[in-house]
Amino acid sequence: MAGISAYGAYVPRLRLARSAIAAAHQWSDPSFKGKGKGERAIANWDEDAITMAVEAARDCLAHGAAPGPEASASLDALYLASTTLPFADRQNAGIVATALSLDGQRRTLDITGSQRAGTTALLEALQAVSGPYSSQALVVGTDKRQSKAASAGELAYGDGAAALLVEEGEGLLTFLAGVTETADFVDHFRGAGEAFDYTWEERWIRDEGISQIVPEAVNAVLAKAGVEASAIDHFIFPSTIGRAADGVAKSVGIKAEALADNLSATLGECGTAHALVMLSHLLEGGLKPGALVLVAAFGQGCDALLFRATEAAAAPQGKLGVRGHLALGKTSDNYMQYLAFNDLVTLEKGMRAERDDYKTALSVTYRKRDMLLALEGGKCTQCGTLQFPRTDICVNPQCGAHHTQEPHSFRDSKASVLTWSADYLTYIPNPPSHYGMITFEDGGRFMTDFTDVDVGELDVGTPVKMMFRIKSSDRLRGFVRYFWKAVPQRGQDA
Amino acid sequence: MARGIKDKVAILGMGCSRFGERWESGAEELMVEAYEEALLDAGIDGSQLDAAWFSTHYEEINVGKGGLPLATALRLPNIAVTRVENFCASGSEAFRGAVYAVASGACDIALALGVEKLKDTGYGGLPGSLGGTLNAQWAATGSAPGNFAQLASAYRAKHGVSREDLKRALAHISVKSHANGAKNEKAHLRKPITEEQALNAPMIAEPLGLFDCCGVSDGAAACIVTTPEIAKQLGKERIVTVKALQLSLSNGSEAGHNSWDGSYFHTTLGHGAGHHGGPPALRRGWSHHGRARRVLRCGGHYSLPNRRRPQVLRSPHWGLGDPHAL
Known part of the structure; x- marks a missing residue:
């Protein structure tokens, strides 16, 4: 028996009002006039599929069944699902694992190539923990959607990630059955090395693709589990095509009220992550024990997974989740900023922006991977001082002991601002550049970049938390450097 | 026990270039300009030099590495040239090297x-630098103004100073410095400014505005040192001697240990090893941690006069290798 035992999600703070997108394009396409409802999540300039995956995983592991090192020890696999991963050949899941201190003797996999990669990863993980080779696995779906300006995707998509912890036992949601239907139905494609999707006619996708293929998978999984379609309490099926989910539900006999919120009004469609995002969102509300949950995702075929809620699913786990992150959003109508963050416009960035084409010393990146990716510093075993980075000689002026430090991660430590500035001189894609010294509650400090911060928001004493972000990108060589940045604690986040 | 170098070394001659956006001059021409003035002041020629210390910080946009740029530009008589670099204290380092060489009896x-x-970058402000293969991967973004601006935030918080009062206090410094610069024919910025x-x-790095930050200048400065005896033999009448030199570098505990409150630099207190005696105020004046001085005198870098300058020197010596700090 296998089940989902914890959930978590990440949605970037920035939201773009669709009215801003619609207003920008009405001059060329009057149909945009009626499309300005709601908002979509957009990644900050220093976020991508990997950084969002790390944050969703942290949310999932934070207060759930797997806090601390014990759970890390039993966690033996990490599945990363996305079609917008920054590296085509460097395992992306390995970066996420290292950031979470989950590298070492564990299986890590990138699952990609289709919009159902998220559900495929979930299905693979459930099957693995059902067998003898795995006992606990983390499944993360993440996508930073790339779409042309004025495309349908620009309005419909959203950036985000979700993570599910899968393990032996009945969990919150017990896995009943899973089916995969494969069909090379090319509703859209993105050639290797291409930036954008090429999409066929929506009516054909709905009538010939979704309406035909999805019911096959759904009926098969229901038959496999011996469950009537009318008994389904929650039906999760992401689609950006209007009424596609309704149509599937109707055709197989799932009641209309079972349709789960696809979050199009507040978040947008997060690609491979979206089925997992919707599932996390559903779980965050608490589920009636015994409730039947059907999850399906379409993409060159269809995955269908059936679950039953246990007693444990009744109470929310206290994750920030989709709901918490949605509540922390900052809505913007700055469409030009969105274009700039997504490289959809050629901006004059000034000569100071030219300095980023330095190669990264990969030998250093590896040697210091725990420091750079897991924010690991040191704790002096002689004086107890926490410090970052870890060095051979203790930083405490009263100590100075040699070779006494054991690893200590500052990743989840609370901190506050000691010094700060908002710098208009130095180049950053989202000026001004905020940086300063932060001190950790339990000791330790270093100078850090701040991100997701508004002008005038920082002050000495402002509480902050650490988040995994892009430090810089070497565009000449296509390499992305990651590190941690400080973000002000806000709302229920605190 | 260190006996110190008090009165063992005399200033034989000093010179400096005109400072500013010297579009017509490269580093080589600036070096020659300062050197010729120093030679004239010293009353010697280059063949009498035993050794030289050369400082520059941004060698990558400037002359390149090593001591050769100085030896070549000045066509020195194949003597030892040592290049030193220590951020804004680079000039003081060159001076220390030369003074110690004479004090030791070696020269x-x-x-x-x-x-x-600095003005061959194509843009305003100081260029950024990476700081090494590891730092490039984690060190916070920064600029010179932004790094120093951070002290203002901690200082304000510690002493309960409003942003407006702090800005006004900083403005006084800049008004004073510009007034001084206006009187100095070699200064970069020669127009007085008002507090308003x-x-x-314009804001550069909160709370430092344009006039709270250093002007970015091209320039060079030179100093020729010898023993008081030789200075006398060479006909110098009013012998100016070095009383003490001091340098203090942070060991990084401020940036890594929670004992520092972020509002001051304790390296300005002159506790560095091997001090040479002299009154505390003098030692403070010499404890040349560039960071500390720049923050405490934001805006003071436009002009040569410096009221904290030790009286033992009659010519500008601050930041020989870093003329923007002058």
Whole structure:
């Protein structure tokens, strides 16, 4: 028996009002006039599929069944699902694992190539923990959607990630059955090395693709589990095509009220992550024990997974989740900023922006991977001082002991601002550049970049938390450097 | 026990270039300009130099590495040239090297020269630097103004100073410095400014506005040192001697240990090893941690006069290798 035992999600703070997108394009396409409802999540300039995956995983592991090192020890696999991963050949899941201190003797996999990669990863993980080779696995779906300006995707998509912890036992949601239907139905494609999707006619996708293929998978999984379609309490099926989910539900006999919120009004469609995002969102509300949950995702075929809620699913786990992150959003109508963050416009960035084409010393990146990716510093075993980075000689002026430090991660430590500035001189894609010294509650400090911060928001004493972000990108060589940045604690986040 | 170098070394001659956006000059020409003035002041020629210390910070946009740029530009008589670099204290380092060489008895006459050619970058402000293969991967973004601006935030919090009061206090410094610069024919910025101008200037790095930050200047300065005896033999009547030199570098505990409150630099207190005696105020004046001085005298870098300058020196010596700090 296998089940989902914890959930978590990440949605970037920035939201773009669709009215801003619609207003920008009405001059060329009057149909945009009626499309300005709601908002979509957009990644900050220093976020991508990997950084969002790390944050969703942290949310999932934070207060759930797997806090601390014990759970890390039993966690033996990490599945990363996305079609917008920054590296085509460097395992992306390995970066996420290292950031979470989950590298070492564990299986890590990138699952990609289709919009159902998220559900495929979930299905693979459930099957693995059902067998003898795995006992606990983390499944993360993440996508930073790339779409042309004025495309349908620009309005419909959203950036985000979700993570599910899968393990032996009945969990919150017990896995009943899973089916995969494969069909090379090319509703859209993105050639290797291409930036954008090429999409066929929506009516054909709905009538010939979704309406035909999805019911096959759904009926098969229901038959496999011996469950009537009318008994389904929650039906999760992401689609950006209007009424596609309704149509599937109707055709197989799932009641209309079972349709789960696809979050199009507040978040947008997060690609491979979206089925997992919707599932996390559903779980965050608490589920009636015994409730039947059907999850399906379409993409060159269809995955269908059936679950039953246990007693444990009744109470929310206290994750920030989709709901918490949605509540922390900052809505913007700055469409030009969105274009700039997504490289959809050629901006004059000034000569100071030219300095980023330095190669990264990969030998250093590896040697210091725990420091750079897991924010690991040191704790002096002689004086107890926490410090970052870890060095051979203790930083405490009263100590100075040699070779006494054991690893200590500052990743989840609370901190506050000691010094700060908002710098208009130095180049950053989202000026001004905020940086300063932060001190950790339990000791330790270093100078850090701040991100997701508004002008005038920082002050000495402002509480902050650490988040995994892009430090810089070497565009000449296509390499992305990651590190941690400080973000002000806000709302229920605190 | 260190006996110190008090009165063992005399200033034989000093010179400096005109500072500013010297579009017509490269580092080589600036070096020659300062050198010729120092030679004239010293009353010697280059063949009498035993050794030279050369400082520049941004060698990558300037002259390149090593001591050769100085030896070549000045066509020195194949003597030892040592290049030193220590951020804004680079010029002081060159001076220290030359002074210690004479004090030790190894040299009779030594040259210290610093140069910075900054205006060949194509943009305003100081260039950024990476700081090494590891730092490039984690160190916070920064600029010179932004790094120093951070002290203002902690200082304000510690002492309960309003942003407006702090800005006004900083404006006084800049008004004073510009007034001084106006009187100095070698200064980069020679127009007095008003407090309102300083307060209303564009923001560079909160809370430092344009006039709270260093002007970015091209320039060079040179100093020729010798023993008091030789100075006398060479006909110098009013002998100026070095009383003490001091340098203090942070060991990084401020940035890594929670014992520091972020509002001051304790390296300005002159506790560095091997001090040479002298009154505390003098030692403070010499404890040349560039960071500390720049923050405490934000805006003071436009002009040569410096009221904290030790009286033992009659010519500008600050930041020989870092003329923007002058």
